[in-house]
Amino acid sequence: MSKKINLTLKVWRQKNCKTPGAFETYQAREIDTAMSFLEMLDFVNEMLTHEGRDPITFDHDCREGICGSCGAVVNGQPHGPLRGTTLCQLHMRHFKDGQTLVVEPWRAKAFPINKDLSVERSSFDRVMVAGGFISVKTGQAPEAHAIPVPKEAADNAMDAAQCIGCGACVAACPNGSAMLFVGSKVSHLNLLAQGAPEKKTRVLHMVHQMDHEGFGNCSNSYECEAACPKQISVSHIAFMNKEYRQASIP
Amino acid sequence: MTLDSKIPSGLLQDKWTSHKFNNKLVNPSNRRKYKIIVVGTGLAGASSAASLAEMGYQVESFCFQDSARRAHSIAAQGGINAAKNYPNDGDSVRRLFYDTIKGGDFRSREANVYRLAEVSNNIIDQCVAQGVPFAREYSGYLDNRSFGGAQVSRTFYARGQTGQQLLLGAYQALMKEVAKNNVFLHPRTEMLDLVVIDGIARGIVVRNLLSGKIESYSADAVVLATGGYGNVFYLSTNAKGCNVTATWRAHKKGAFFANPCYTQIHPTCIPLHGNYQSKLTLMSESLRNDGRVWVPKKIKDTRLPNEIPLQERDYFLERKYPAFGNLVPRDIASRNAKEQCDTHHGVGDTGMAVYLDLKESIAQLGKQVIKDRYGNLLDMYAKITGEDPYQTPMMIYPAAHYTMGGLWVDYNLMSNLPGLFVIGEANFSDHGANRLGASALMQGLADGYFVLPYTMANYLAGVKPAGEEIIHRSEFKDAEIQVSDKIKRLLSVKGKTTVDEFHRELGHLLWNKCGMARNEKGLKEALNKIPEIRERFWKDVCVLGSNDDFNQALERAGRVADFLEFSELLCFDALHRQESCGGHFREEFQTPEGEALRRDDLFSYVAAWQFNSLGQSPTLHKEELKFEETHLAQRNYK
Ligand SMILES: Cc1cc2nc3c(=O)[nH]c(=O)nc-3n(C[C@H](O)[C@H](O)[C@H](O)COP(=O)(O)OP(=O)(O)OC[C@H]3O[C@@H](n4cnc5c(N)ncnc54)[C@H](O)[C@@H]3O)c2cc1C
Ligand code: FES
Numbered sequence: 111m112s113k114k115i116n117l118t119l120k121v122w123r124q125k126n127c128k129t130p131g132a133f134e135t136y137q138a139r140e141i142d143t144a145m146s147f148l149e150m151l152d153f154v155n156e157m158l159t160h161e162g163r164d165p166i167t168f169d170h171d172c173r174e175g176i177c178g179s180c181g182a183v184v185n186g187q188p189h190g191p192l193r194g195t196t197l198c199q200l201h202m203r204h205f206k207d208g209q210t211l212v213v214e215p216w217r218a219k220a221f222p223i224n225k226d227l228s229v230e231r232s233s234f235d236r237v238m239v240a241g242g243f244i245s246v247k248t249g250q251a252p253e254a255h256a257i258p259v260p261k262e263a264a265d266n267a268m269d270a271a272q273c274i275g276c277g278a279c280v281a282a283c284p285n286g287s288a289m290l291f292v293g294s295k296v297s298h299l300n301l302l303a304q305g306a307p308e309k310k311t312r313v314l315h316m317v318h319q320m321d322h323e324g325f326g327n328c329s330n331s332y333e334c335e336a337a338c339p340k341q342i343s344v345s346h347i348a349f350m351n352k353e354y355r356q357a358s359i360p
Numbered sequence: 361m362t363l364d365s366k367i368p369s370g371l372l373q374d375k376w377t378s379h380k381f382n383n384k385l386v387n388p389s390n391r392r393k394y395k396i397i398v399v400g401t402g403l404a405g406a407s408s409a410a411s412l413a414e415m416g417y418q419v420e421s422f423c424f425q426d427s428a429r430r431a432h433s434i435a436a437q438g439g440i441n442a443a444k445n446y447p448n449d450g451d452s453v454r455r456l457f458y459d460t461i462k463g464g465d466f467r468s469r470e471a472n473v474y475r476l477a478e479v480s481n482n483i484i485d486q487c488v489a490q491g492v493p494f495a496r497e498y499s500g501y502l503d504n505r506s507f508g509g510a511q512v513s514r515t516f517y518a519r520g521q522t523g524q525q526l527l528l529g530a531y532q533a534l535m536k537e538v539a540k541n542n543v544f545l546h547p548r549t550e551m552l553d554l555v556v557i558d559g560i561a562r563g564i565v566v567r568n569l570l571s572g573k574i575e576s577y578s579a580d581a582v583v584l585a586t587g588g589y590g591n592v593f594y595l596s597t598n599a600k601g602c603n604v605t606a607t608w609r610a611h612k613k614g615a616f617f618a619n620p621c622y623t624q625i626h627p628t629c630i631p632l633h634g635n636y637q638s639k640l641t642l643m644s645e646s647l648r649n650d651g652r653v654w655v656p657k658k659i660k661d662t663r664l665p666n667e668i669p670l671q672e673r674d675y676f677l678e679r680k681y682p683a684f685g686n687l688v689p690r691d692i693a694s695r696n697a698k699e700q701c702d703t704h705h706g707v708g709d710t711g712m713a714v715y716l717d718l719k720e721s722i723a724q725l726g727k728q729v730i731k732d733r734y735g736n737l738l739d740m741y742a743k744i745t746g747e748d749p750y751q752t753p754m755m756i757y758p759a760a761h762y763t764m765g766g767l768w769v770d771y772n773l774m775s776n777l778p779g780l781f782v783i784g785e786a787n788f789s790d791h792g793a794n795r796l797g798a799s800a801l802m803q804g805l806a807d808g809y810f811v812l813p814y815t816m817a818n819y820l821a822g823v824k825p826a827g828e829e830i831i832h833r834s835e836f837k838d839a840e841i842q843v844s845d846k847i848k849r850l851l852s853v854k855g856k857t858t859v860d861e862f863h864r865e866l867g868h869l870l871w872n873k874c875g876m877a878r879n880e881k882g883l884k885e886a887l888n889k890i891p892e893i894r895e896r897f898w899k900d901v902c903v904l905g906s907n908d909d910f911n912q913a914l915e916r917a918g919r920v921a922d923f924l925e926f927s928e929l930l931c932f933d934a935l936h937r938q939e940s941c942g943g944h945f946r947e948e949f950q951t952p953e954g955e956a957l958r959r960d961d962l963f964s965y966v967a968a969w970q971f972n973s974l975g976q977s978p979t980l981h982k983e984e985l986k987f988e989e990t991h992l993a994q995r996n997y998k
Binding site: 112125126142144145146148149152153156159160162163164165167169170171172173174175176177178179192194195199200201203224225228230231232234235238239240242243244245246247248249250251252253254255257258259260261264265267268271272274275298299302304305 | 502599
């Protein structure tokens with residue numbers, strides 16, 4: 111059964127990446143614990159709008175934890191306190207009456223702030239452009255059963271392919287590293303027979319672009335795995351490092 | 361004006377092959393001179409943009425999300441159909457064709473549906489080659505599951521995230537073309553108008569959602585792959601951004617809107633639980649493979665589900681439809697759930713839910729197997745409801761989900777406006793009055809990978825490249841001014857009611873009057889009420905902030921303003937269609953057993969509407985449907 115709670119929100123407000131931002135405090139009253147975190151923000155935004163104050167900008171779309179649009183740091187944790195859960199799937203029953211919540215955008219050099227909680231993640235797209243694909247054109251494909259894939263390889267590839275590209279890993283990392291994002295794509299494609307022909311150029315180009323975008327390096331603190339809403343394992347970073355080493359040896 | 365569907369002559373199974381042969385081609389060295397705008401990066405948009413770029417055309421790709429990878433297709437759960445017949449259970453192109461025609465309640469074009477079934481197998485090949493990690497058996501070969509409306513297992517899946525994996529495949533194909541400078545991406549850019557010059561689609565006007573800048577883009581052809589309008593109901597399973605803006609504004613520029621009243625209400629969604637709720641969450645219909653749907657036999661039974669003995673449960677779908685059981689098509693499953701709740705057999709706090717029970721499958725197959733099949737769905741259910749579906753039966757209720765209606769297109773997927781193509785959920789073409797599960801993904805990818813690339817070539821071969829100068833035509837400036845004026849008007853109202861409050865009011869009205877069941881009286885009420893809400897909207901809506909900024913309330917206001925116009929057409933179409941078919945159930949027209957009663961003699965046509973002006977009735981154009989291969993019959997799933 112749901113109940114109502116009162117919360118104090120300290121939300122980061124920033125007009126754009128050129129203007130400095132600051133926290134603003136709001137009282138969120140009568141929050142139904144069956145609401146999702148984003149529904150709570152909607153509720154606050156309705157209140158702000160009625161008071162003639164600018165609503166909080168935040169990215170969202172599917173609200174089912176799959177599109178990777180949403181995300182904010184809640185009390186120091188990307189996507190909030192619940193493991194393996196995006197902000198849109200985090201429900202208010204996990205918070206206590208009277209609690210104060212500090213809500214901030216992802217903070218990373220490679221993710222400039224657009225406005226309030228919305229950040230620019232096109233650096234991820236550019237890393238994908240560098241090599242995150244298999245170069246098969248429409249019409250070239252052989253019959254699907256021509257290349258059997260061992261179930262284990264398919265399952266491992268799927269584990270990695272689940273990444274939703276939200277950027278929580280980068281936000282969680284003390285170095286602002288994107289190694290979990292890049293590693294999971296390298297794993298997904300390099301583990302499959304279909305991805306083998308481009309496996310070396312893929313890892314080299316993606317890593318090169320990742321560095322170029324200003325993402326940091328991995329120093330094994332594993333914060334990324336803890337923050338990942340799909341609980342993607344850091345073993346994919348190790349796999350990427352292995353692939354990178356092998357590809358670098360002429 | 362008569363609508364020409366351009367269906368090729370000849371035997372059904374030869375139509376597409378001979379059409380491809382008869383199509384004109386564009387010489388590879390000339391393709392670079394043609395520019396194509398593709399609006400939308402879902403399965404349809406991304407697959408077509410990538411394929412057209414591979415062929416050598418210049419492609420400009422638009423979406424309103426911050427990345428092409430986040431289009432709504434990402435959320436599809438259950439799977440994608442194809443006629444591979446890998447399980448050796450009697451499937452074939454013909455059977456997939458027949459199931460889809462029948463599932464659509466005989467309101468779709470035979471030729472289109474046959475082509476869809478024909479290319480379905482190529483889609484699976486293409487996706488596997490792209491690295492889509494479909495579920496596999498221990499042998500290393502692909503696994504299949506079954507879906508509603510079929511007695512064969514023809515659905516390919518990637519856990520409960522099939523849409524995500526297919527979309528990532530198409531997105532990656534798109535990124536490969538971006539790397540080669542064949543595609544130029546415009547994320548966070550919303551199309552706000554179509555530019556038509558001398559009756560031909562020549563470009564679009566867009567707003568940059570970060571800066572607010574209004575800009576024009578010209579092209580030799582415009583492709584709309586902008587998805588469905590399910591959010592007209594406010595609460596739906598669609599992503600929050602889904603809207604009707606692109607297709608509606610094209611409609612106002614002359615494109616016909618077909619069968620808007622064909623909307624699909626999905627039977628298995630998490631029930632509504634509060635008025636702050638922002639969306640409804642789908643639980644994939646694939647769950648009906650392993651879950652049994654039931655309600656207590658006793659009226660208003662308040663016992664916990666596990667306390668209700670077997671003989672006091674009514675497995676109503678199995679009882680009424682023994683041949684298909686829990687796997688009847690969606691419209692039938694939804695209406696039956698509604699009927700149970702309307703007669704007070706519903707469960708949960710609100711009485712507006714039925715059980716979907718996995719208990720027997722768990723006992724038979726083990727928890728791990730169920731977890732492997734639906735793990736992420738069941739986790740999502742637990743997160744939202746706070747209940748454990750492995751222990752307690754899930755509660756489900758129907759919700760607005762998919763829209764079969766859309767812009768009218770011919771066999772070439774071109775609208776009545778030359779140069780304007782419409783693909784994916786945005787068009788009306790393949791699902792008739794009801795879509796079967798796992799067929800939307802199939803259609804989006806069929807359109808994008810295997811149909812449009814051919815028909816686009818045929819169109820472009822007949823026109824000269826427009827060149828860059830066309831952007832200076834006054835039609836572009838005029839459209840930009842209109843768009844800017846509308847935005848200024850929205851910001852200048854400065855009223856007291858928020859955009860969401862209006863959207864909720866409209867959604868509530870439509871759900872009650874034009875939802876799972878419709879009747880003349882209710883539809884007329886809705887048609888009276890909608891203009892009244894619209895008028896209030898323009899007098900009292902509150903949109904803060906400015907245009908030259910990232911302004912999400914302003915984005916929503918524009919979309920809701922369009923829903924407030926479009927919903928009138930939706931109800932108008934529903935009122936005019938005096939029969940029941942598929943997702944359109946008119947209470948006046950039902951069989952003695954309460955099944956949908958089609959009136960083939962009167963309504964076996966596509967209703968394509970032409971816009972006149974707001975507040976004035978649209979003009980109806982009929983495309984008669986001819987059934988040469990299938991026998992028009994009342995659907996029977998008993
Ligand atoms: C929860 C859920 C589960 C589903 N599961 C299945 C399933 O298992 N199997 C199945 O076959 N089908 C399923 N469907 C249906 C299927 O997902 C959709 O019909 C399909 O993905 C639509 O694809 P699309 O490419 O036509 O459009 P979408 O994926 O909706 O993409 C629309 C694109 O258009 C863009 N756009 C829209 N308007 C504008 C504008 N004005 N300006 C610029 N860009 C714009 C958007 O940014 C987006 O990129 C499901 C649907 C839902 C809601
Ligand atoms: S809104 Fe899509 S993942 Fe949260």
